[in-house]
Amino acid sequence: MESAPTVDAASPAALLRLLMDGRPRTRADIVAETGLARSTVRARLDLLMAAGLVSDIGDDVSTGGRPASRFAFHAGARQVLAADVGATHATVAVADLGCRLLAVEQIELDIADGPTVILPLLVKAWRELLPEGGAPVAGVGIGLPGPVEHSTGRPNNPPIMPGWDGFDVPGLVAAELGVPVLVDNEVNLMALGEHTTAFPEAEHMIVVKVATGIGSGLISNGVLHRGAVGAAGDLGHIQAPHGGDVLCRCGNTGCLEAVASGPAMAARLREQGVDATTTADVVRLVRAGSLEAGQVVRQAGRDIGEVLAACVSMFNPSLVVVGGLVAQAGEMLLAGVRESVYRRSLPLATENLRIVASKAGPEAGVLGAAAMVAKHALSPEVLDVQLAS
Structure with a gap:
C-alpha cells in the first residue's frame, strides 16, 4: 500500500493541498488553519499563483474596511494525458488536475499486437485530442490489462499481453511526449477513479472489473493498495469453487476468469445453441431479454461472488463496486454476486457492506489514470522542487 509522504506544513504543496478541497479561502483563513506566519502564507501563495495553480477569485464579503481576496485551486493550470487500455480497446483522454475529462476517444486494438504497435497509437490519439495553445501537460497515466511493477512502469508476466513482459512503457512514451509517465494495472486505476470521483468517503473498498478478463483493485485506508510487486487484486486467477479442469489462458485450470469472464x-x-461470440454479444442478449443469457450472467455473478466472499471476509471492505462491460448488462450480474457474498461471507463482514454498480462507468480507468498523475504532479517531491527552481 502507498504510504503518505511526510510533508513540510510550510511547503507550497502543503498549502495547495489545503485549497484542493474546493473551498476558497482568504489569507487570514489560511493563516488560521495552518498556523503559519502571514508572511509565509503570502510568499507561498505568490509562488503558486505565478505557477498558475492558484487563482485569486475575487473579494470576500466585506465586514468593514477593504474586502479580502479569496484564493482557490486552479485545476486547469495543467493538462493530464490518460489511457485505460484493455484487451480489445482503449479509452484515451485529456483531463485537468481536478480529473475533469476535457476530451475522450475510444480506440479499437488488440493488446497482443505488442507495445511497439499499441503505444504509438495512444501517443497519436493524445496529440490529436490536445487543444492548440492549451495548458502545459503535467504527465501521462496509463492503465494496462495485466500486472505492472508500478515503480518502473514495466508489465510483469502479463498473461494476455505477449511481447509486453518487462517492456519499458514509460521510456517509449516519455521519449515521444517529454513528460513523466506513470503506469499501473487497469483495475487499480478503475479503483482509484471510483474512489476519487464517486466514493471518496469509502476508506476500504474493492472494485471488480468483469469483461474480457476479471480483476479487482483495493482501496485500504483511503489509499490504493498495490501489494509487494503490484500483483494485489488478481481476482481472475484465483481458483473458482466450481472451476473444475477448465483451462485458463494463464496456463492453470479452474481459474475464475475461465468460467465467469465475458468470453467464458x-x-x-454457444453450447446452448445461442449465437454469442464476444462479451458485447452477451451484454446485448441480456438487454434484449434473452432468458439463457440472463441465466448465464447470473451464474457468473454467483461464481464471482464465491471467490469475492473470501476476499470480503479477509479484507473487510465497506463497499464493493462492480464494473466492466459485463456489468452494463444490468442487475443480473450484481444479483448473482450479492447472492454468493452475503451467503458465504462472515455476518460481521457483511453487516454494513454495500455491493453496487460502478458510478464512474466506462471512464473509471481514465479518471483513475488522471488522478494518479495529478497526485504525482502536485506531490511535495515534485511540485516543491519545481517551484524552487
Missing part, C-alpha cells in the same frame, strides 16, 4: 459466458451460450 459467450462460450457457455
Whole structure:
C-alpha cells in the first residue's frame, strides 16, 4: 500500500493541498488553519499563483474596511494525458488536475499486437485530442490489462499481453511526449477513479472489473493498495469453487476468469445453441431479454461472488463496486454476486457492506489514470522542487 509522504506544513504543496478541497479561502483563513506566519502564507501563495495553480477569485464579503481576496485551486493550470487500455480497446483522454475529462476517444486494438504497435497509437490519439495553445501537460497515466511493477512502469508476466513482459512503457512514451509517465494495472486505476470521483468517503473498498478478463483493485485506508510487486487484486486467477479442469489462458485450470469472464459466458451460450461470440454479444442478449443469457450472467455473478466472499471476509471492505462491460448488462450480474457474498461471507463482514454498480462507468480507468498523475504532479517531491527552481 502507498504510504503518505511526510510533508513540510510550510511547503507550497502543503498549502495547495489545503485549497484542493474546493473551498476558497482568504489569507487570514489560511493563516488560521495552518498556523503559519502571514508572511509565509503570502510568499507561498505568490509562488503558486505565478505557477498558475492558484487563482485569486475575487473579494470576500466585506465586514468593514477593504474586502479580502479569496484564493482557490486552479485545476486547469495543467493538462493530464490518460489511457485505460484493455484487451480489445482503449479509452484515451485529456483531463485537468481536478480529473475533469476535457476530451475522450475510444480506440479499437488488440493488446497482443505488442507495445511497439499499441503505444504509438495512444501517443497519436493524445496529440490529436490536445487543444492548440492549451495548458502545459503535467504527465501521462496509463492503465494496462495485466500486472505492472508500478515503480518502473514495466508489465510483469502479463498473461494476455505477449511481447509486453518487462517492456519499458514509460521510456517509449516519455521519449515521444517529454513528460513523466506513470503506469499501473487497469483495475487499480478503475479503483482509484471510483474512489476519487464517486466514493471518496469509502476508506476500504474493492472494485471488480468483469469483461474480457476479471480483476479487482483495493482501496485500504483511503489509499490504493498495490501489494509487494503490484500483483494485489488478481481476482481472475484465483481458483473458482466450481472451476473444475477448465483451462485458463494463464496456463492453470479452474481459474475464475475461465468460467465467469465475458468470453467464458459467450462460450457457455454457444453450447446452448445461442449465437454469442464476444462479451458485447452477451451484454446485448441480456438487454434484449434473452432468458439463457440472463441465466448465464447470473451464474457468473454467483461464481464471482464465491471467490469475492473470501476476499470480503479477509479484507473487510465497506463497499464493493462492480464494473466492466459485463456489468452494463444490468442487475443480473450484481444479483448473482450479492447472492454468493452475503451467503458465504462472515455476518460481521457483511453487516454494513454495500455491493453496487460502478458510478464512474466506462471512464473509471481514465479518471483513475488522471488522478494518479495529478497526485504525482502536485506531490511535495515534485511540485516543491519545481517551484524552487
